[in-house]
Amino acid sequence: MKVRIPKVDFSTVPIHWAPNPEFAQSYNAFSTVPAHIEPFLVKVMIAARKVLDPKHATLHKEIDIFIKQEVQHCKLHQAFNQHLVNSGYEMMLPIEAPYKADYDRFLKDRSLRFNIAYSEGFESMGCAAAQVFFEDLDEFLEGADPRAADLWRWHLAEEFEHREVCFKLYKALYGNGVYAWLYRVYGFAYAVKHIGSHTRRLAEAMIAKDRAHMTEDEKKASEVRLAAYQKKIKKSSLKRLVQVLSPFYNPARRVASPGMAELLARY
Numbered sequence: 001m002k003v004r005i006p007k008v009d010f011s012t013v014p015i016h017w018a019p020n021p022e023f024a025q026s027y028n029a030f031s032t033v034p035a036h037i038e039p040f041l042v043k044v045m046i047a048a049r050k051v052l053d054p055k056h057a058t059l060h061k062e063i064d065i066f067i068k069q070e071v072q073h074c075k076l077h078q079a080f081n082q083h084l085v086n087s088g089y090e091m092m093l094p095i096e097a098p099y100k101a102d103y104d105r106f107l108k109d110r111s112l113r114f115n116i117a118y119s120e121g122f123e124s125m126g127c128a129a130a131q132v133f134f135e136d137l138d139e140f141l142e143g144a145d146p147r148a149a150d151l152w153r154w155h156l157a158e159e160f161e162h163r164e165v166c167f168k169l170y171k172a173l174y175g176n177g178v179y180a181w182l183y184r185v186y187g188f189a190y191a192v193k194h195i196g197s198h199t200r201r202l203a204e205a206m207i208a209k210d211r212a213h214m215t216e217d218e219k220k221a222s223e224v225r226l227a228a229y230q231k232k233i234k235k236s237s238l239k240r241l242v243q244v245l246s247p248f249y250n251p252a253r254r255v256a257s258p259g260m261a262e263l264l265a266r267y
Protein backbone atom coordinates (compact mmCIF):
# COMPACT_ATOMS: atom_id res chain seq x y z
CA MET A 1 0.00 0.00 0.00
CA LYS A 2 1.31 3.41 -0.89
CA VAL A 3 0.12 6.88 -1.82
CA ARG A 4 0.10 7.78 -5.52
CA ILE A 5 -0.59 11.26 -6.80
CA PRO A 6 -1.72 11.26 -10.45
CA LYS A 7 -1.92 14.60 -12.22
CA VAL A 8 -4.77 14.75 -14.74
CA ASP A 9 -6.28 17.64 -16.66
CA PHE A 10 -9.94 16.74 -17.17
CA SER A 11 -10.91 19.98 -18.91
CA THR A 12 -11.15 18.42 -22.37
CA VAL A 13 -12.60 15.03 -21.39
CA PRO A 14 -15.95 14.51 -23.15
CA ILE A 15 -18.90 14.19 -20.73
CA HIS A 16 -19.90 11.08 -22.63
CA TRP A 17 -16.43 9.62 -22.36
CA ALA A 18 -17.41 6.07 -23.35
CA PRO A 19 -19.22 4.83 -26.48
CA ASN A 20 -22.29 4.07 -24.31
CA PRO A 21 -23.20 7.58 -23.03
CA GLU A 22 -25.58 6.20 -20.38
CA PHE A 23 -22.75 4.08 -18.97
CA ALA A 24 -20.55 7.21 -18.85
CA GLN A 25 -23.27 9.24 -17.13
CA SER A 26 -23.83 6.47 -14.58
CA TYR A 27 -20.14 6.60 -13.64
CA ASN A 28 -20.25 10.41 -13.73
CA ALA A 29 -22.98 10.19 -11.11
CA PHE A 30 -20.89 7.68 -9.10
CA SER A 31 -18.03 10.19 -9.18
CA THR A 32 -19.94 12.42 -6.74
CA VAL A 33 -19.76 9.65 -4.10
CA PRO A 34 -16.00 9.89 -3.38
CA ALA A 35 -16.24 13.69 -3.40
CA HIS A 36 -18.51 13.54 -0.35
CA ILE A 37 -17.94 10.20 1.34
CA GLU A 38 -14.15 10.27 1.35
CA PRO A 39 -13.80 13.42 3.51
CA PHE A 40 -16.24 11.65 5.86
CA LEU A 41 -14.11 8.46 5.83
CA VAL A 42 -11.03 10.48 6.70
CA LYS A 43 -12.79 12.08 9.68
CA VAL A 44 -14.10 8.69 10.86
CA MET A 45 -10.61 7.20 10.61
CA ILE A 46 -9.08 10.08 12.55
CA ALA A 47 -11.65 9.56 15.32
CA ALA A 48 -11.13 5.77 15.26
CA ARG A 49 -7.36 6.10 15.49
CA LYS A 50 -7.80 7.86 18.83
CA VAL A 51 -9.57 4.87 20.38
CA LEU A 52 -7.60 2.10 18.63
CA ASP A 53 -5.09 0.56 21.03
CA PRO A 54 -1.49 1.47 20.05
CA LYS A 55 -0.70 -2.29 20.15
CA HIS A 56 -2.30 -2.43 16.66
CA ALA A 57 0.81 -0.72 15.26
CA THR A 58 0.52 -2.14 11.72
CA LEU A 59 -3.14 -1.20 11.49
CA HIS A 60 -2.34 2.34 12.68
CA LYS A 61 0.20 2.63 9.83
CA GLU A 62 -2.30 1.21 7.32
CA ILE A 63 -4.93 3.71 8.46
CA ASP A 64 -2.44 6.53 7.78
CA ILE A 65 -1.93 5.35 4.19
CA PHE A 66 -5.68 4.72 3.80
CA ILE A 67 -6.36 8.33 4.77
CA LYS A 68 -3.76 9.66 2.33
CA GLN A 69 -5.12 7.52 -0.52
CA GLU A 70 -8.71 8.64 0.13
CA VAL A 71 -7.63 12.30 0.15
CA GLN A 72 -6.09 11.88 -3.32
CA HIS A 73 -9.18 10.04 -4.61
CA CYS A 74 -11.41 12.80 -3.35
CA LYS A 75 -9.26 15.56 -4.90
CA LEU A 76 -9.22 13.99 -8.35
CA HIS A 77 -12.95 13.20 -8.35
CA GLN A 78 -13.73 16.74 -7.22
CA ALA A 79 -11.70 18.06 -10.17
CA PHE A 80 -13.55 15.71 -12.52
CA ASN A 81 -16.93 16.67 -11.04
CA GLN A 82 -16.11 20.37 -11.39
CA HIS A 83 -15.52 19.70 -15.08
CA LEU A 84 -19.02 18.17 -15.30
CA VAL A 85 -20.54 21.23 -13.62
CA ASN A 86 -18.53 23.59 -15.86
CA SER A 87 -19.80 21.67 -18.89
CA GLY A 88 -23.45 22.50 -18.24
CA TYR A 89 -24.38 20.04 -15.51
CA GLU A 90 -24.95 22.59 -12.73
CA MET A 91 -28.15 20.61 -12.04
CA MET A 92 -25.96 18.09 -10.20
CA LEU A 93 -25.28 20.46 -7.32
CA PRO A 94 -28.75 20.63 -5.71
CA ILE A 95 -29.04 16.83 -6.02
CA GLU A 96 -25.68 16.37 -4.30
CA ALA A 97 -26.43 18.82 -1.47
CA PRO A 98 -28.68 16.61 0.72
CA TYR A 99 -26.36 13.63 0.17
CA LYS A 100 -23.37 15.68 1.29
CA ALA A 101 -25.36 16.96 4.30
CA ASP A 102 -26.07 13.38 5.39
CA TYR A 103 -22.35 12.88 6.11
CA ASP A 104 -22.19 16.00 8.28
CA ARG A 105 -25.21 14.65 10.13
CA PHE A 106 -23.65 11.18 10.58
CA LEU A 107 -20.53 12.74 12.07
CA LYS A 108 -22.57 14.91 14.40
CA ASP A 109 -25.36 12.54 15.47
CA ARG A 110 -24.33 8.93 14.90
CA SER A 111 -22.03 6.72 16.98
CA LEU A 112 -18.46 5.93 15.99
CA ARG A 113 -19.59 2.32 15.66
CA PHE A 114 -22.25 3.28 13.11
CA ASN A 115 -19.82 5.46 11.18
CA ILE A 116 -17.19 2.70 11.04
CA ALA A 117 -19.76 0.05 10.05
CA TYR A 118 -21.08 2.40 7.34
CA SER A 119 -17.50 3.10 6.18
CA GLU A 120 -16.74 -0.62 6.04
CA GLY A 121 -19.98 -1.09 4.09
CA PHE A 122 -18.73 1.44 1.55
CA GLU A 123 -15.28 -0.16 1.45
CA SER A 124 -16.78 -3.59 0.77
CA MET A 125 -18.81 -2.03 -2.07
CA GLY A 126 -15.57 -0.42 -3.32
CA CYS A 127 -13.52 -3.59 -3.56
CA ALA A 128 -16.40 -5.41 -5.27
CA ALA A 129 -16.80 -2.45 -7.66
CA ALA A 130 -13.08 -2.69 -8.44
CA GLN A 131 -13.41 -6.33 -9.51
CA VAL A 132 -16.48 -5.44 -11.59
CA PHE A 133 -14.66 -2.60 -13.35
CA PHE A 134 -11.50 -4.59 -14.08
CA GLU A 135 -13.16 -7.87 -15.00
CA ASP A 136 -16.63 -7.38 -16.42
CA LEU A 137 -16.96 -4.00 -18.16
CA ASP A 138 -14.59 -4.33 -21.12
CA GLU A 139 -17.46 -4.08 -23.61
CA PHE A 140 -18.33 -0.62 -22.17
CA LEU A 141 -14.72 0.56 -21.73
CA GLU A 142 -13.51 -0.23 -25.22
CA GLY A 143 -12.93 3.08 -26.99
CA ALA A 144 -13.39 5.11 -23.77
CA ASP A 145 -11.38 8.26 -23.09
CA PRO A 146 -8.41 6.96 -21.05
CA ARG A 147 -8.38 9.98 -18.73
CA ALA A 148 -11.85 9.18 -17.35
CA ALA A 149 -11.42 5.39 -17.54
CA ASP A 150 -8.06 5.56 -15.76
CA LEU A 151 -9.46 7.85 -13.06
CA TRP A 152 -11.72 4.92 -12.19
CA ARG A 153 -9.05 2.25 -12.72
CA TRP A 154 -6.58 4.02 -10.44
CA HIS A 155 -9.17 4.78 -7.77
CA LEU A 156 -10.74 1.33 -7.77
CA ALA A 157 -7.36 -0.47 -7.82
CA GLU A 158 -6.41 1.49 -4.69
CA GLU A 159 -9.80 0.70 -3.15
CA PHE A 160 -8.95 -2.93 -3.76
CA GLU A 161 -5.45 -2.44 -2.37
CA HIS A 162 -6.71 -0.97 0.94
CA ARG A 163 -9.82 -3.17 1.16
CA GLU A 164 -8.87 -4.74 4.50
CA VAL A 165 -8.14 -1.59 6.50
CA CYS A 166 -11.64 -0.64 7.57
CA PHE A 167 -12.60 -4.30 8.05
CA LYS A 168 -9.64 -4.91 10.37
CA LEU A 169 -10.41 -1.71 12.23
CA TYR A 170 -14.03 -2.75 12.77
CA LYS A 171 -12.93 -6.18 14.04
CA ALA A 172 -10.25 -4.67 16.30
CA LEU A 173 -12.77 -2.34 17.93
CA TYR A 174 -15.92 -4.46 17.96
CA GLY A 175 -14.77 -8.08 17.84
CA ASN A 176 -15.97 -11.18 16.02
CA GLY A 177 -19.23 -12.01 17.77
CA VAL A 178 -22.68 -12.48 16.28
CA TYR A 179 -23.74 -8.93 17.15
CA ALA A 180 -20.56 -7.53 15.55
CA TRP A 181 -21.37 -9.45 12.37
CA LEU A 182 -25.04 -8.36 12.32
CA TYR A 183 -24.09 -4.73 12.93
CA ARG A 184 -21.47 -4.88 10.15
CA VAL A 185 -24.15 -6.21 7.79
CA TYR A 186 -26.49 -3.43 8.94
CA GLY A 187 -23.80 -0.83 8.14
CA PHE A 188 -23.29 -2.43 4.73
CA ALA A 189 -27.02 -2.54 3.93
CA TYR A 190 -27.39 1.06 5.06
CA ALA A 191 -24.48 2.16 2.84
CA VAL A 192 -25.80 0.25 -0.19
CA LYS A 193 -29.23 1.84 0.14
CA HIS A 194 -27.95 5.34 0.96
CA ILE A 195 -25.30 5.50 -1.77
CA GLY A 196 -27.42 3.58 -4.27
CA SER A 197 -30.42 5.88 -3.94
CA HIS A 198 -28.22 8.99 -4.34
CA THR A 199 -26.41 7.72 -7.43
CA ARG A 200 -29.64 6.44 -8.99
CA ARG A 201 -31.37 9.79 -8.53
CA LEU A 202 -28.41 11.71 -9.95
CA ALA A 203 -27.78 9.41 -12.92
CA GLU A 204 -31.49 9.54 -13.83
CA ALA A 205 -31.44 13.34 -13.75
CA MET A 206 -28.27 13.57 -15.85
CA ILE A 207 -29.56 11.11 -18.42
CA ALA A 208 -32.95 12.91 -18.48
CA LYS A 209 -31.10 16.16 -19.24
CA ASP A 210 -29.36 14.46 -22.19
CA ARG A 211 -32.63 12.99 -23.43
CA ALA A 212 -34.32 16.39 -23.43
CA HIS A 213 -32.44 17.11 -26.68
CA MET A 214 -33.13 13.73 -28.30
CA THR A 215 -35.63 12.66 -30.95
CA GLU A 216 -38.04 9.84 -30.07
CA ASP A 217 -35.83 7.31 -31.89
CA GLU A 218 -32.73 8.55 -30.10
CA LYS A 219 -34.54 8.28 -26.76
CA LYS A 220 -35.48 4.68 -27.51
CA ALA A 221 -31.85 3.89 -28.39
CA SER A 222 -30.77 5.57 -25.14
CA GLU A 223 -33.16 3.39 -23.16
CA VAL A 224 -31.77 0.25 -24.82
CA ARG A 225 -28.18 1.28 -24.02
CA LEU A 226 -29.03 2.10 -20.40
CA ALA A 227 -30.84 -1.22 -19.94
CA ALA A 228 -27.85 -3.11 -21.37
CA TYR A 229 -25.50 -1.43 -18.93
CA GLN A 230 -27.85 -1.86 -15.95
CA LYS A 231 -28.35 -5.56 -16.65
CA LYS A 232 -24.59 -6.09 -16.76
CA ILE A 233 -23.75 -4.08 -13.63
CA LYS A 234 -26.55 -5.67 -11.61
CA LYS A 235 -25.49 -9.23 -12.40
CA SER A 236 -21.80 -8.52 -11.98
CA SER A 237 -22.18 -6.58 -8.69
CA LEU A 238 -24.80 -8.75 -7.02
CA LYS A 239 -22.77 -11.96 -7.01
CA ARG A 240 -19.91 -10.11 -5.30
CA LEU A 241 -22.01 -8.08 -2.87
CA VAL A 242 -23.92 -11.07 -1.44
CA GLN A 243 -20.57 -12.39 -0.17
CA VAL A 244 -20.35 -9.40 2.18
CA LEU A 245 -23.39 -10.67 4.11
CA SER A 246 -21.64 -13.85 5.26
CA PRO A 247 -20.33 -14.05 8.85
CA PHE A 248 -17.19 -15.51 7.25
CA TYR A 249 -16.71 -12.61 4.81
CA ASN A 250 -13.16 -11.37 4.71
CA PRO A 251 -12.05 -8.91 2.02
CA ALA A 252 -8.53 -10.35 2.25
CA ARG A 253 -9.83 -13.42 0.42
CA ARG A 254 -10.87 -11.43 -2.65
CA VAL A 255 -8.42 -12.06 -5.47
CA ALA A 256 -6.93 -9.08 -7.31
CA SER A 257 -8.17 -8.75 -10.88
CA PRO A 258 -5.79 -9.08 -13.82
CA GLY A 259 -4.47 -5.62 -14.68
CA MET A 260 -4.74 -4.02 -11.22
CA ALA A 261 -1.05 -4.36 -10.33
CA GLU A 262 0.08 -3.16 -13.79
CA LEU A 263 -2.23 -0.18 -13.58
CA LEU A 264 -0.93 0.84 -10.15
CA ALA A 265 2.69 0.36 -11.25
CA ARG A 266 2.13 3.13 -13.83
CA TYR A 267 1.64 5.72 -11.07
Ligand SMILES: [Fe+2]
Nearest residue numbers: 034070073159
Ligand atom coordinates in the same frame (compact mmCIF):
# COMPACT_ATOMS: atom_id res chain seq x y z
FE1 LIG B 1 -11.34 6.02 -2.41
Ligand SMILES: [Fe+2]
Nearest residue numbers: 070123126159
Ligand atom coordinates in the same frame (compact mmCIF):
# COMPACT_ATOMS: atom_id res chain seq x y z
FE1 LIG C 1 -11.50 3.31 0.28
